Amino acid sequence: MKFTLSWLKEHLETDASLDTILETLTKIGLEVEGVENPAEKLAPFVVGHVLTAERHPQADKLQVLSVDTGEGAPVQVVCGAPNARAGLKGVFGPPGAYVPGSDITLKVAAIRGVESKGMMCSVRELELGDAHEGIIELPEDAPTGENYASWAGLDDPVIDVSITPNRQDCMGVRGIARDLAAAGLGRLKALAEAYAPAGAQQGDMKVSDLGQRIELKPITGEGPGPNVRTEDEAGCPAFFGRIVSGVVNGEAPEWMTRRLKAIGQKPISALVDITNFVMFDLGRPLHVYDIAKLQGGLAARKAKPGEQVLALNGKTYTLDETMTVIADEAQVHDIGGIMGGEHSGVSETTTEVLIECAYFDPDHIARTGQKLTLTSDARQRFERGVDPAFLEDGLTVATLLVQALCGGTPSEVTRAGNPPTAPRTIAYDTNRAEALGGLAIAPERQKAILESLGFAVSADWQVTVPSWRRDVEGQADLVEEVIRIEGIDHVPSTPLPCVPGVAKPTATPAQMLERKARRTAAARGLNEAVTWSFIAESEAEPFGGSAWILDNPISEDMKAMRPSLLPGLLAAARRNMARGQDSVRLFEVGRRYLAEGERPTLGIVLAGNRLGRDWRSGKAQGFDAYDAKGETAAILAAIGAPVDNLQVLGDASGIYHPGRSGRFCLGPKNALAEFGELHPSVLKAFDLSGPVVAGEIYLDALPQKRAAGRMKSAYAPPALQAVKRDFAFLVPADMQAEALLRAVKGADKQAIAGVSLFDVFTGQGVPEGQKSLAVEVALQPGEKSFTDEELKAISERIVAAAAKLGARLRD
Structure with a gap:
């Protein structure tokens, strides 16, 4: 929610400084996100008086001006500019000034051989509008040499406030002023006082009093009101309307367009700008x-299945029977409470208008907006809940503004339905x-x-909630109002009582496991990422699709619950690599969402190049499946997985490249992890x-850790040195080395301490269809050294175990 300081002061009578206002807004729960003063970027520009204007000797369309800037010599x-002439007063930019509309910094330069020491500026060049046919023309009484921004009333900071969803009353400037008045920063003006006319315009580029608007007064209508009705009382409980005939739809006055432009709204025409102004000013x-x-006539009704409407944003929307629309006898003209249609929009030829002031149910608005993925300023307010008791006054304000700015004669008001204005008492x-x-x-x-916030309090403390506070439902809400205005910074810090003795651990075994996994991954040089649990359905599809699809997602890109952590990590890797990162090493600890429930998971993605260059080629090398295997195995070992007993199986899921991936398993069915190079289709x-x-x-x-009574005994290093023996086996070419290593290790579990593969050979001396696998076996003696007979017996058992797989000793 944006507004200017002068706009706020139309509703709040205050002498508080800008800093005090900003500090107070945050204290009372209206967090200030930013402040920008347009005058700051226009600080170098001054009012300049053109003394003479002569034709440029080298160019017919250029003139050489002599400009008095108030600094002495011209x-x-x-x-x-075609309108440059002697006697004109305009806006001068000296050398060194930055021109925001042109994105240039002025300097002394020779233009067609004639030196130029500055610039006379247009409206567009100062980002004050779109006009650029000539330079700005100021009134004759504009003081030469004075700072232009200050003289023109542009020294008006724009405040951007973050409004939480429960504060629908602060979606208008008046609501924010009410909160500040309650906090002691001044007096909230009565609505008629805030809109009372004062001051007058002076010239085209300055307004002496930006508050000049209208005088609020009762309206006596001429003729019957419009034919409006509500056929959907659930979606649109109340529909008020009034006709204004004989209007002239030109440009809105500068005080209005300046405020709208300051908050990022593009002025369109007086009639449209009036509706936007009332929405931001009063939240209506x-x-x-x-x-x-x-x-x-117009009716608020449910849409018919398949009906379409061309909205004001230029897009066509297909509607269904759950959506509330405003339609005449021929077609839909408005997605109720969200956006109007192109067909019935006003233009410069409009002479008769119907002003709609309706109340739309917040839940209906939210569901319609989500289905259509359509947002608007109106939707933001209606789905939070606008003041249902402000229909009559809101329509009156709009009518008076139309009369004041566009002329015309108003009709009586037609009131269809009843807004939900029943008082609530707590x-x-x-x-x-x-x-x-x-x-x-x-x-x-x-x-x-x-009472300063609009609540009515009786002697027996029955509190009546104002109509604009839909969020207040019980005593806790009233406490919140009292505490935030009194000042949450006044709440004393009271430490919790300290229980004597040593504190007991509160983390669960699962939390401790995740903590250990997270620390291990970070210690290995991986960068932790935190990605959304919600992803697009297209991102979930390569991973088998999502079992959990949201009915009311925030957006289509956040519709599916992730079946894997990899989609989010891959998206993060893509963003990093697009920004020039050569090596991306990411991990995340989170949840996968499967049909059977949530599953805690640690995901890893390595993309780009390894850090550093290969020592052999001198070039950067990409990651391969062994990098993923090494990281996965290291983390598994650190978190207590029985790595020595794990099998590495090659049948990883379809997201991985066949032959370049695998699974760590305890048995063929209990997979602890997957790793490998991702399939090209996933990368695409x-x-x-x-x-x-x-x-x-x-x-x-x-596997769960053993109970305390079944823990292994403390490790004691062996007294005798291990003995190592090498074996070279001829095995079928398609045999996995892992199978041979498991068979060898199982030949004598007591004597064999470890088995490792150190060579794979195919070629001369090895029969076709076979390969040679050389393994090193570490034999650990116990209380005495092995005898030759014992070593021979162990070797025979190793050869026999390998033979069961079809392996034989190589000659």
């Missing part, structure tokens, strides 16, 4: 229809402020705070160039 400026969305484009106990909020506040002070889906390797560790698949 300055020579070369100018190509409105809409105007060109009656000449309507056929019959029995309040003033002691709850201390019990819930931790701050003891006198009852009289609490009453004053509530995420717009990545390979190779990219990845891995996932299934933290819930790890």
Whole structure:
């Protein structure tokens, strides 16, 4: 929610400084996201008086001006504006000034051989509008040499406030002013006082009093009101309307367009700008229809399945029977409470308008907006809940503004339906402020705070909630109002009681496991990422699709719950590589969402090049499947997985490249992790160039630790040195080395301490269809050294175990 300081002061009578206002806004729960003062970028520009204007000797369309800038001697400026002439007063930019609209910094330069020491500026060049046909023309009484921004009233900071979803009352400037007045920063003006006319315009580029608007007064309509009705009381409980005939739709006055432009709104025409102004000023969305484009009366009704509407954003939307629309006898003209249609929009030829002021149900608005993925300023307000008691006054304000700016004669008001204005009363106990909020506040002070916010408090503490506070439902909400205005910074810091003795651990074994996995991955040089659990369905598809699809997603890109951690990590890797990162090493600890439930998981993605160059070629090398295997195995070992007993099987899931991936398993069915190079189709889906390797560790698949009574005895190093023996076996070419290593290790579990592969050979001396696998076997003696006979017997058992797989000793 953006507004200017002068705009705020139309509703709040205050002498508080800008810094005080900003500090107070944040204190009372309206967090200030930013402040920007347009005058700061225009600080170098001053009012300049053109003394003479002569034709440029080398160019027919250029003039050489002599400009008085208030600094003594006149300055020579070369100018190509057709309206440049002697006697004109405009805006001068000296050398060194940055021109925001042109993105240039002025300097002394020779233009066609004539020196120019500055620039006379246009509206567009100063980003004050779109006009650029000539330079700015100021009134004759504009003081030469004075700072232009200050003289023109542009020294008006724009404040950007973050409004939480429960504060629908602060989606208008008046609501924010009410909160600041309650916080003691001034007096909230009555609505009629805020809109009272004062001052007058002086010239085209300055307004002496930006508050000049209208005088609020009752309207006596001429003729019957429009034919409007509501056929959907659930979606649109109330529909008020009034016709204004004989209007002239030109440009809105500068005080209005300047405020709208300051908050990022593009002025369109007086009639449209009036509705936007009332929406931001009072939090009341409105809409105007060109009656000449309507056929019959307007009705708020449910859309018919398949009906379409061309909205004001130029897009066509297909509607369904759950959506509330405003339609005449021929077609739909408005997606109720969200966006109007192109067909009935006002234009410069409009002479008769129907002003709509309706109340739309917040839940219906939210569901329609989500289905259509359509957002608007009106939707933001209606789905939070606008003031249902402000229909009559909102329509009056809009009508008076139309009359004041466009002329015309208003009709009577047609009131269809009834807004939900039944009062809500809460029995309040003033002691709850201390019990819930931790701050003891006198009852009289609490009453004053509530009344300043618009609540009515009776003698027996029955508190009536104002119509604009839909979020207040119980005593806790009243406590919140009292505490935030009194100042949450006044709540004393009270330490919790300290229980004597040593604190017991509170983390669960699962949390400790995740913590260990996270620390190990970070210690190995991986960077932790935190990605969304919600992803697009297209991102979930390469991973088998998502079992959990949201009915009301924030957007289509966040519709599916992730079946794997890799989609988010791959998207993060793509963003990093697009920004010039040569080596991406990411991990994340989170949840996968499968049909059977949530599964804690650690995901790894390695993309780009390894850090450093290969010592043999001197070139950077990409990651391969062994990098993913090594990282996965290291983390598994650190978190207590029985790595020595794990099998490496090659049948990883389809997201990995066949032959370049595998699984760590305890038995063929209990997979603890997957790793490998990702399949090219997966990389294509995420717009990545390979190779990219990845891995996932299934933290819930790890075997549980043994109970304390069954723990292994403490490790004692062996007294005798190990004996090593090498064996070379001829095996079928398709045999996995892992199978041979397991068979050899199982030949004598007591004597064999370890088995490792150190050579694979195919070629001369090895029969076709076979390969030679050389393994090193570490034999660990116990209380005495092995005898030759014992070593021979162990060797025979090793050869016999290998023979069961079809392996034989190589000659």
